Amino acid sequence: MIRYQLALLAHSQRYLPPLLAYVILLSVLYSDAGSEARPLFGVSAGALTVVACWLTIALVDAEDPVQRLITQVHAGRLSTVLSGIVAAVVxxxxxxxVVPLVWAALVHSGFSTDVLVDGLIAHVACVAAGVAIGLPCSRLLLPRIGYTVLxxxxxLGVVLLAKWVPVVNPMLRALLNHGARSTVVLGLAGGVxxxxxxxxxTGWAIRRRG
Incomplete structure (x- = not known):
């Protein structure tokens, strides 16, 4: 199922817009060797939240409802299809x-292992949050693209901008302002x-609607 979802995404070429936008952002962020790496990790991790959400929606919407039903029949269970979608995006x-972490290591030499670990945790947490947002916003539950976008x-605005949501915003603020690692770890737990x-x-809503 994971191989099928990856092949579906590759064939649709819907990954290109978020990929190009992300690479352009990284080229701007990590071009200055004098900048600190930890705040930059916060920016690239936040951007990855949007990319993960975009890829999730693009992958789901690459199949029309009839094709998705056929996929579910072959998979045997809806949970298998959802797991395949999540795993493929992950x-x-x-x-x-890996790109911003390696890029920062090459350009910003000298930062500690703790900074690298914080960056890794933040990116993983943001991927989880982005996929979590993308699933219910996709065609699985919202049949029209306008509703999906809104x-x-x-x-995304809530998790990225709201301080009271203990997932992405507090974690990114900790990276930008040199906060405690506990806040970053809490963001990972919240994302998962x-x-x-x-x-x-999403699975429950699909079964109830069906």
């Missing part, structure tokens, strides 16, 4: 999160929980 984003923008709740809730 694989893609895992490759993307819902995705609203939820949000992804689990989103996948379970």
């Amino acid at each position: 694989v893609c984003c895992a490759a993307l999160m 819902a995705a923008l609203a939820l 929980v949000l992804l689990a709740v989103s996948a379970a809730g």
Whole structure:
């Protein structure tokens, strides 16, 4: 199922817009060797939240409802399809999160292992949050692209900008302002929980609607 979802995304070429936008952002962020790496990790991790959400929606919407039903029949269970979608996007984003970490290590030489670990944790947490937002905003639950865009923008705005949501915003603020690692780890826990709740809730909503 994971191989099928990756092949579907590659064939659709819907990954190109977020990939190009992300690479352009990284080329601007990590071009100055005099900048500190930790705040830059916060910016690139926040951007990866949007990319992960975009890839999730693009992957789901690459199949029309009839084709998706056929895929579910072959998979045997809806949970298998959802797991394949999540895993495929995570694989893609895992490759993307390596880029800023390696880029920073090459350009910003001398930063500590703790900074690198914080950056890795933040990127993983943001990937989880982005996929969690993308699942319910995709065609799985919202049949029209207009609703998808509005819902995705609203939820991304909440997790990225709202200080009271203990997922992305507090973690990114900790990276930007040299806060404690505990805040970064809390962001990872929040992202994982949000992804689990989103996948379970999306599956429940699909079964109830069906």
